[in-house]
Amino acid sequence: MDIKDIKTLIKMVTETDITEFEIENPEERILIKRGTSTEVVHVQAPQVMAAPQAIAAAHPQVAGAPAAAAAPVAEKGDPITSPIVGTFYRAPAPDAAPYVEVGQVVEKGQVLCIVEAMKLMNEIEAEYRCKIVKICKENAQPVEFGDALFLVEKA
Known part of the structure; x- marks a missing residue:
């Protein structure tokens, strides 16, 4: 040939x-x-239907939309965010008590939680004296960089 x-x-x-x-x-x-030996499969995630209240809140022009649903409730407090991507842990061990609870006042430098990244346990400490208003993540939940871990008020 x-x-x-x-x-x-x-x-x-x-x-x-x-x-x-x-x-x-x-x-x-x-x-x-020709081409590569790997096969790429594209899958579209299923769409979640919004509840009627959420639709009414997003589109107040819809008849019968409740007035209260249009204004979201702002959470008060300053966020303490994750400095890294990892897994959030409230306690030093599965059978140990959590480092902090809602309503507790913590001192500057006190450990609030652990974020595990690549098998390293990173202690997240309070940067100032504050009161824990809300714990934003569940124990053993994955977190991204910048995710709010706690809401606090300066004490």
């Missing part, structure tokens, strides 16, 4: 959905492959 015939075969393979082509005769064997 001459080079012109090989070019024609390559062109035919690239212009179709064929990913592999092989031809063999007693004198020669030609194998043409």
Whole structure:
């Protein structure tokens, strides 16, 4: 087979959905492959239907929308955020008491929780004396950089 015939075969393979082509005769064997061997599958996540109250809050022009649903309640307090991506732990061990509870006043430098990242336990400490208003994450929950872990008020 001459080079012109090989070019024609390559062109035919690239212009179709064929990913592999092989031809063999007693004198020669030609194998043409294109693309990668890995298969990519795209899956669309199912859409979640919003509750009627959420639709009414998002679109107040909808008849019968309650007035209270239009104004979200702002949580008060300053957030203490995760400095790293990892797993949030409220206690030093599964059977130990949590480091802090809601309503507790903590001192500057006191450990609030642990964020585990790559098998390293990173203690998150209070940067100032404060009162814990809310614990934003559940124990053993994954956290991203910048996620709020606690809401606090300066004490």
